[in-house]
Amino acid sequence: MAEDSTPPAAADPAAAAAVPLLQLRGIHKSYNLGLPNEAEVLHGIDLDLAEAEFVALIGPSGSGKSTLLNIIGLLESPSAGSYRIGGQEAVGLDDAATTRLRGQALGFVFQFHHLLPAFSALENVTLPALMREGHVSETQLARAEEVLAAMGLQQAMNKRPGELSGGMQQRVAIARALVLRPPLVLADEPTGNLDTSTSEEVFALMRRMHAELRTSFLIVTHDPRLAQQCDRIVELVDGRIVGDRPL
C-alpha cells in the first residue's frame, strides 16, 4: 500500500518522480536469527521517500520505528528486502562502502544529542569534514559557523556541550547533521528530551532548514502535535505500515 502513495509533498514533483531518494521494498528484520528466541520485528516494509520531503514516522513503542530508522540509517542491515538510496542498492555492501554511503547521504539527530563532550560546539560541527578530509578547510569552517549562526548559536560556538542547555545541544546536533548538506536527515525523537516550548523551537528550526536547504527529514516522534506539523505521516504498528498519508 505504500507503493501507490506517490510522495505528495515533494516541492518538485518532476524530480521526485524520476528516482526516489529512498526506496525500501519488502524489508524484513529479525533478531536472534536461528535461535529459539528469534523474533521478527519488521514484516515487509515498502516505503518511498522523495527529495525535500518532511516526514513523520509514528507508532507505539515496540512497533519497530527505531529498527526501521537504523536500517534506513545504514546502522543495521535488514534480514531480507531491498533498500536503495538515490538509486544505489545499499543492502549487501561491505562495511567500508556502507560507512562511505552513510557519510555522504545521511545526517543523524538523536534523542540524547550525542555530541562529543570533549569537543566544542564548533568542533562537533566540523567533525564530519575533519573525518572525511583529515583537516578542516577554511570553507568548511565558514560553513560550520554559518550553520551554527543559522541555528542562533553565534555565542555558543566555542562552548562545550556540557555548558549548553538541552535545546542548544540539540540545535548543535542538527547543525552537525546538516553541515555536509546530506540529502536526508534522520531524527530519532529529536525533541523527546526537551520541554514543550524548546521542542517547538527546535522543530521550527528543522522546518526552516528543510525549506532553505531542500533537505529531506524523516522524524521519529511520539508527539502527535509535532507529527501534525509534518507534510506526511507514516504510521508503523507491529512492524507493518498501517497508515501513510499526506497532510
Added chain:
Amino acid sequence: MNISQARPAGPAAIPPAPEAETGSRWRLGMLGFERRVALRFLREGRMQTLLIIVGVAAGVAVVAYISALISGLQRNTLDKTLGAQAHITISAPDNAVAPALPAAPGATVLVQTQPRTQSARTLVNWQALMPLLQAMPEVAAVSPMVSGAGLALRGQAQRSIALAGVDLDRYDRIINLRSKVVAGQARLAAGEAIIGRELASDLGVQVGDRMTISTGTGAAANSDSVRITALVDLGVRELNRRTVLVPLRTAQSLVGLPGGATQIDLALLDIWQADQLAPRLAQRWQIKAESWQQTNASLVSALNAQSVSTTLIRVVVMVVVVLGIASVLVVSVVQKRREIGILRAMGATRGQVLRIFLLQGAVVGAVGSALGVVLAVVLIFLFTTFVRGSDGLPLFAITLAPDLALRIAALATACGVLAAVVPARSAAKLDPAQAIRM
C-alpha cells in the same frame, strides 16, 4: 539566512563517492581526524591518562636505570679486571712429551708418562711475530714481555716477586700503565724499576730508593740492583704486592733468556673478539694463545648471568607496561562506546576508530617514555652523587647513553601501540546501532 545555495539539483543528488581520492587525502592529512580525536579522548580522561603515563614513565625509568646501572657495573668490572692484564697473551706451547714413534694402526698403546716441567722458555721468533700481530686489523697494541719469579731484597726485608721485563711504551698501550702511577714518574731506563704500591710498603722503600732483585738458585743465581722510579696501583692488592717491572733487557739477563721473550701481550680494539681470535692465532703460528675470557671464565659467566637477569627484568617490566596501557584503554573503550557509535554514524570508518585507539596507545607510550628517560637521568644523577665508596669517590661511572635511551623510548612507544591493539580492535568492531542505544 543565506545558506540555501549550493546543493546540486537533480534527482536524489548524492555527491559522487570520492573513493580513490579519500585514500590519498588521509595520508596527506597526517591522520588529522584520528589525531585530534585521540588527543581529545586522552585529555578528557585526565586522571586515567595521567596515571597510566606515570606508570609507563616508572616502567621506562626502571628499565633505563637498570640498563645503565648494569652496563656501568659491567664496564667497571671489566676495566678493573682487564686493567692489569692483556686481552690475549701469547706464549710458547707447553712442553709436552712427544712419542718417539707414532703407534701402528690398530695397536694398543699403554704408556705412563711423567708430565714435563715447564721451564721458562722463549717464544721462538718473537721479533718476527710482533709486526705480523701488529698488522692484524683486530689488534690495537702488541708488547713483548719476559717474566719470571724472583725475590726483592732490601736490607733484612725480602719478598717474592713476579718479575716482568717490558718495553714501557709498548706495555703502556696494553694496560695503560702511566695512568696507574701513584708516586714518582713512569720511566724504565737500564737499572730502573717500577714496583707495586704494596710491595714498596712491605719493603719499606720509596721512589728513588734502590733494591736488589735476585733470581734463580745455585749456579744459575743472578742478581741486580735497581732504582725505583715509580709506584703503581694495578687495582688488585695481590698484584701490587708482587709486581716488579724492569726493562726488557734487564729481565732477559735476570731470567737467563738473552734476546728472548716469554710472552707477547695483545690489546684488541674489541675485547669481546678475544676468545674467537685466540684459537686462530694459536693454530696459525703453533703457539699458545690465551684470551682474557679463558683466564677469567668465572667472571665471564657471572657477567652473562647478570645480563640474562637484566633482560628478564626488562621484559617483565615491559609486559607490565603493556598490560597497564591495555587495561586503561579497554576501560576507555567501554566508557566511550556511545561516542564511538556517534562517530561511526557520522561516517567514521572502522579503520579510523581503530587508529584513534592505536594512536592513544602510541601517545601514552611516547609521553611516558620521555618522562621515564628524564626520571632515569635523575635517578642516575642521585646514584652518582650520593652513593660513594669508602674513599668518597663515586663507586663507578654510570651514564645513560643517548642511543640506549632512544632505543628504550622507541620500544616503549611500540609497546604502547601493541597494548592498544586489542582495545582498538574491540572499538572498531562495535556495532554503531547498539553503541548509540546504550
